[in-house]
Amino acid sequence: MRVDRLDETLIFESQDKELFLSCFQEPRKLPEYIEKEILKLVFDSLKLDINGNDDVTLLIKRLPTPFINKVIFDVESMFSDEMSLYSDGVHESAALYLGRHLSYLMYYLPVNVFKVWKPLVDLQVKDKLKWKMRILDIGTGPGSVAVGIMEYYRMMAEAFPYLNFVLSFVLLDGQREFLTIAKRLINSLTAYMPPNLFVSIEESICRTLDSPEDISVSGEFDLITMSNFLTINEMRNSQNAVAIVSALKDSLKKDGSVIIIENGIKNNCLSFKTIRNDLVNQGVYNVYSPCNGIWQPKKEYSCTCFNMVRCFWEIPLIYKFLRDHGLKKGGRYDVPFNYAILRKDGKTKYRAEGNNRFYVQLKDLREYIDRTVNVKAIIRTVIDRGDKISVSLCDGSMDLGIDDDSSAVWIEPVDKEWLVKKGLNLPIVAAEKITLKKVKVIAHGTFVVIPRLRMQGSTEIEIEY
Incomplete structure (x- = not known):
């Protein structure tokens, strides 16, 4: 340094x-x-x-x-x-x-x-x-x-x-x-x-x-x-x-x-x-x-x-x-x-990407149920479930209220060991930018369809610290 x-x-x-x-x-x-x-x-x-x-x-x-x-x-x-x-x-x-x-x-x-x-x-x-x-x-x-x-x-x-x-x-x-x-x-x-x-x-x-x-x-x-x-x-x-x-x-x-x-x-x-x-x-x-x-x-x-x-x-x-x-x-x-x-100087931790040609915004995921997509987002929160973790995402395209957590986009619980095999040796923490490639969109919910993201064997993950 x-x-x-x-x-x-x-x-x-x-x-x-x-x-x-x-x-x-x-x-x-x-x-x-x-x-x-x-x-x-x-x-x-x-x-x-x-x-x-x-x-x-x-x-x-x-x-x-x-x-x-x-x-x-x-x-x-x-x-x-x-x-x-x-x-x-x-x-x-x-x-x-x-x-x-x-x-x-x-x-x-x-x-x-x-x-x-x-x-x-x-x-x-x-x-x-x-x-x-x-x-x-x-x-x-x-x-x-x-x-x-x-x-x-x-x-x-x-x-x-x-x-x-x-x-x-x-x-x-x-x-x-x-x-x-x-x-x-x-x-x-x-x-x-x-x-x-x-x-x-x-x-x-x-x-x-x-x-x-x-x-x-x-x-x-x-x-x-x-x-x-x-x-x-x-x-x-x-x-x-x-x-x-x-x-x-x-x-x-x-x-x-x-x-x-x-x-x-x-x-x-x-x-x-x-x-x-x-x-x-x-x-x-x-x-x-x-x-x-x-x-x-x-x-x-x-x-x-x-x-x-x-x-x-x-x-x-x-x-x-x-x-x-x-x-x-x-x-x-x-x-x-x-x-x-x-x-007050306009600086932000992450700059806006601008070009989303190869990515799907979170607000549009309902249109991609059962399809494989690429996603970029900020990690909203991480819940540790022992051997697994659950991650919620936000890309700024959705406005959520205080009681809308269930409507947010979540990654299905994923094994920590699997993440290590994917090269993620550092802990996943909130407020970092995550890129997911080849992740599957699945339907969650009975009366209202809420999209969830499911990791696959071919999924690529990158976190920008």
């Missing part, structure tokens, strides 16, 4: 991309030092003595039982009773997290760390990441996104030790308790970074963004991140989302990106897609990924389909302990979420 001298972006060379992407073959594993620093912060907040030589297992066993019970109660109830909390006149997010900041840190930071990796990969495979990044993280919480970016760049710094990397964060959150946690955690984790990765917190801002007028930051940023900031749980953020995100455009460098990440809950997906559509249709931003048109550029968006990206991980030690002590949540090995990367 090298640095472009003109725009300071990171450029993959020869086999760099394949080597780097191979790191994503295995489920993500939260480094034990992150869990340890989380627990050290908790011990300090509870004013408990700590033995620095203890590992994560020993540390967590030393937590008081009443505190463990409180964490479990908070996690199980945090997003189920928020409406009753709002009635007391306290600002929504203040009421939602009141007295629960440590519980949120222990449970929600680990599960959110790796979500930012997918949009970072989207940017990097098209040479849109820089060696030196100034990042505005809005709705920082305990620091999930910042820690995720640090871990991503740590992996790069270790893979390419001859390059230097610099991350400078401006943190913004309405909760002073969260900012204190985030700053302490980020600063403690810098000790684990390789010597060619420099991480700093430029500024932390305690401010609630209720309107565009509340945005007051100096300078421009390479990256603006927002995670779980527009969720319907954050009511005012969601209500004023279009105006707030629009106003951030002035703080974004001309070649910068806005990354918005939301959880995989259906209602949040609908709200998230509606906000994205408004931002693009009003001409504020363009979508860089994941929803690119295959055959023509998408200038307007009306789709509100419920699709999720999933990252796979190993259950962290903190989760295992909490589940052993009664927590019902936290047992999933896949973490579903939604994301969008917005830019």
